[in-house]
Amino acid sequence: MDLDAARKLWEPAPGWLNTASYGLPPRPALDDLHTALTQWRHGSTDWQPWDDTVTRSRAAFATLIGAPADDITLSSTASQIFSQIATALPPGSRVLVPDIEFTSNVYPWAMAAHVDTAAPDRLAEAITPHTSAVAFSLVQSATGHKAPLADIIEAARAHDTLVIADASQACGWLPVTTDGLDALACAAYKWLMCPRGAAFGYLSPRLRARMRPTAANWYSGTSMYGMPLTHRPGARAFDLSPAWFSYVAAAPTLELLNQLDLADIHAHNLALANRFRAGAGLPPGDSAIVSLDTDALGTGAETGRHLERAGVRAAVRAGKLRVSFHLYTSESDVDLALQALT
Template structure:
């Protein structure tokens, strides 16, 4: 397979797309890691085969990072020049945290995943202060003393979808920056990324890429405040003319914050991201939330608006495991997550185990 190409029929519908997976029944744990579609898996195997025998140079693998960047920008609906690539959410947040002046006040949910909490807390010795409140009180807690609001688009432990527009509106009313970790939402939940100052996403969950690929949207006004402390050859205006020697010659856009890409992660990422774009996030959201609500209804719970749900059923972890259902346990509750390769049969298998 040519790793530089992965084409799908225009306007691929979700039913046809599901033919690109063949998961073992009972995978309800995309919130931990996503399963690659066949084109992504085959592209990765082809690249690994090339690497094993030294069949090619590395430039073709590196080009997949740019292909992935373009696809990610398309998913978010933002200019490709506003996207930087890296490896983890916290690494992408690091230059923002490092740029905060002493006395900065950060507001975040108490339940926030620590990749979007520790970077701010680590600046405490410099005088950066972090205040946490319950996630459902985040918007009302933004005040005149708030300089930056950091939160997850979808909460990792519970699947709760943030009041994104309300939090952004409150932050703008008080002149605060908005930093969003969309790792648990990007890939199934449409949102207006350009409303934030920064959006970070790890790609190994709902974007179904190998772990080691991550992306960030950095608004131009925010980039002006940041120092690219991890500057490297790939962050150069022309990476292939940036191998050796001074002067500093970094890209003028968000690429100046790039890490040199982990090749094979992006080889797998590009086809997966392009497939998501072919299907369309609204259709994926409808499918995912419908399955999540089927699961909730089967347990007598009210419907929700998320692809991630949590339930507190006695012995649930053991009962699901015995039935071959793979889910997660977060904050003492079973967490089930549903993506485009999930089926009603997966849901019913889990319900049979829990009833």
């Protein structure tokens, strides 16, 4: 399916520039979700058809990042995936994170280890023989900054440091693979446009060998009742019991994404982001997230309220206006925001 045809499956109100907060669902996902909610209302089905969408979602996410489905674990939040990984760190571990990292990829490490920080673009050089793990976002939530991934992986390999990435602001518009990564977590309600309550994680075999399923439950095990304690093979041993309706809508959305050429989505998003940058007097960039200092117009919060009155929905992060552009965004959405700013 080409991108122009696919975009007709989304129905955003004009001025939605906030996918970095949450993405909008395509029509097939809403249709399937409405069907499931009607089934729930009337008790007209068993839960198994809903659970089948969990299997479909796992397979679709694995395809999206080029990983085996057996290496994919399911959760409701990225922070819960990181928390399970954190329990595998030995006492005295040190975890390096960017100094502007979103706290869902900071607090789990702070509960289990000593946290060191560095500027996002100097993360690689801050890795030392004492660094047990480096945890970072592939794309920073507040600024849209893309991590220097190749440099981080090279430095981590030199010191046998675990490489752990948050892909929540990347998967869905930026090509993402697991090459060189020990773990990856993704909250799917942003650029993957799934309901909140669906999250995916990649756990490498070498990392899983160090981990214990600290959130063990009936879904991660092989039996619904009683002992003995037995775990599912592969990364499924670390699954949370799924929020079914989140996956009912996640499955068709991820499958639709896999029918599209991610290069087309990437090009579309960057073209719109750079259209906004040009209109706002910024140089071209390489991210679908743009952070804009609006001091001349007032505080970030004041600017955000001004844009909202003009029909533009954006966000304020770290005191700056944040706008984000996805496949359903149009040039008219960009121009509406620029007109409101000027």
